[in-house]
Amino acid sequence: MYESFYGLTGKPFQLNPDPSFFYGSSGHKRAQSYLEYGLHQSEGFIVITGEVGAGKTTLVRNLLKKLDPTKVVAGQLVSTQLDAQDMLRLVVAAFGLPSRTLEKSQLLLVLETYLVSVTSKGKRVLLIVDEAQNLTPRAVEELRMLSNFQLGEHALLQSFLVGQPEFRGTMLSPHMQQLRQRVIASYHLGPMNEIETRAYIEHRLQHVGWNNRPRFEAEAFQAIYQFTGGIPRRINTLCDRLMLAGFLSGKEVLAAADVSEVSDEIVAEGGSSVGVQGRGAGDGESQEIATRKASETVTRTQGSDIGPFGIHAANLEERLSLLEQAFSAAMSTAGPRG
Ligand SMILES: Nc1ncnc2c1ncn2[C@@H]1O[C@H](COP(=O)(O)OP(=O)(O)OP(=O)(O)O)[C@@H](O)[C@H]1O
Numbered sequence: 254m255y256e257s258f259y260g261l262t263g264k265p266f267q268l269n270p271d272p273s274f275f276y277g278s279s280g281h282k283r284a285q286s287y288l289e290y291g292l293h294q295s296e297g298f299i300v301i302t303g304e305v306g307a308g309k310t311t312l313v314r315n316l317l318k319k320l321d322p323t324k325v326v327a328g329q330l331v332s333t334q335l336d337a338q339d340m341l342r343l344v345v346a347a348f349g350l351p352s353r354t355l356e357k358s359q360l361l362l363v364l365e366t367y368l369v370s371v372t373s374k375g376k377r378v379l380l381i382v383d384e385a386q387n388l389t390p391r392a393v394e395e396l397r398m399l400s401n402f403q404l405g406e407h408a409l410l411q412s413f414l415v416g417q418p419e420f421r422g423t424m425l426s427p428h429m430q431q432l433r434q435r436v437i438a439s440y441h442l443g444p445m446n447e448i449e450t451r452a453y454i455e456h457r458l459q460h461v462g463w464n465n466r467p468r469f470e471a472e473a474f475q476a477i478y479q480f481t482g483g484i485p486r487r488i489n490t491l492c493d494r495l496m497l498a499g500f501l502s503g504k505e506v507l508a509a510a511d512v513s514e515v516s517d518e519i520v521a522e523g524g525s526s527v528g529v530q531g532r533g534a535g536d537g538e539s540q541e542i543a544t545r546k547a548s549e550t551v552t553r554t555q556g557s558d559i560g561p562f563g564i565h566a567a568n569l570e571e572r573l574s575l576l577e578q579a580f581s582a583a584m585s586t587a588g589p590r591g
C-alpha cells in the first residue's frame with residue numbers, strides 16, 4: 254500500500270526471514286563466521302543462541318543460500334517439544350527420507366545408510382535444528398547419539414543448533430556434559446547497536462529502491478532504536494507501522510514524534526517494547542511459526558534398541574540395498590514422503 258506512494262519496489266519491513274534483505278551487523282557477521290568456521294570443521298556441534306527476533310533464522314537461511322549443493326547436503330528442522338524418537342524421525346524426514354512407518358532401528362539404519370552414501374560421494378551432511386530451545390533433554394541426547402555416526406575417522410553428520418536464550422540453560426544442565434564436549438563453537442547473537450540499527454533500516458529500504466522518500470530524521474532513528482533495543486523483528490514491526498502511518502497522513506518526512514505515536518499504539522495493543530520479553534502482539538511471523546508447529550505432529554511407533562553406530566565402507570552395498578528395501582516398504586504403506 255505505502256510502497257507505491259513512496260515509490261518503493263516492495264515492502265521493506267516484512268517479518269519473514271528473507272535472506273535477500275540480509276544486513277551484516279557486527280553480531281550477524283560474527284555469528285555467520287562461526288557457522289562457516291563450523292562448516293569447515295565438518296564435525297561436532299555449533300550452537301547459536303540469540304534473543305527472540307534477533308535474526309537467527311535469517312542467519313540460517315542466509316547460510317543455506319550460500320552452501321554449495323555439490324559439496325554439502327543440508328537438512329533443516331524446526332523443533333517442537335519432541336521426545337527422542339520423534340527427533341530421530343524428523344531428522345530422517347529432514348533429509349527427504351521416508352520415516353513415518355519405520356521403527357527406531359529402521360530409522361537409524363535408513364539415516365546411517367544415507368549418510369554413508371552421501372559421504373562416499375564426497376559430500377558432507379549438515380543438520381540444522383532451529384528453535385532448539387524447544388528440544389527436550391532426551392531429544393538433545395538423541396542428536397548427540399547421531400553425532401556418533403562415523404565412516405573411518407570421519408564424522409558423518411554435523412549439526413548446528415539454533416535457539417532462543419533458554420537453550421543455553423539446556424546446554425548447561427549437568428547431563429549435557431557429553432554434548433558440551435562436542436560443541437566446537439558457540440555464539441550468542443545480541444541486539445544491534447544504535448548505529449547499526451540505522452544502517453539496518455537504510456539497508457532494508459535501499460533494497461526496495463528507497464530514494465529518501467520518506468526521509469527519516471536523525472531523531473527518528475534514535476527513537477526507533479530506543480523503542481526496539483536494536484532487535485530486528487521489533488524494528489521491522491515498528492517501521493512497517495511507521496511507514497503506513499506516514500502514508501496515511503501523506504508525510505514525506507518522518508520525525509521522532511511519529512515514531513513515538515506509532516510505538517505508543519503498539520504498546521497499547523499489547524505489543525513489546527524494549528525490556529519486555531516474549532513476542533509482541535501482531536507479530537505475524539510468530540503466528541506463522543505457531544501454526545506450523547501445530548501442524549507438525551508425527552506418528553509415533555514403538556522404538557527398539559540398536560547396537561553401536563560404527564559402520565565400515567565394506568558393507569555399504571548391503572546397507573544401500575537395505576535402504577532401498579526400507580524405502581519401498583515405506584512407500585507402499587505411507588505414500589511418497591514420510
Ligand atoms: N541480519 C539481518 N538482516 C536483515 N533482516 C534481518 C536480519 N536479522 C533479522 N532480520 C529480520 O528480522 C526479523 C526476525 O528475524 P528472524 O526470524 O531471523 O529472528 P529469530 O532470531 O529467528 O527469531 P525467533 O527467536 O522468533 O526464532 C525478520 O523479519 C528478518 O527478516
Ligand SMILES: [Mg+2]
Binds near residue numbers: 310
Ligand atoms: Mg527463528
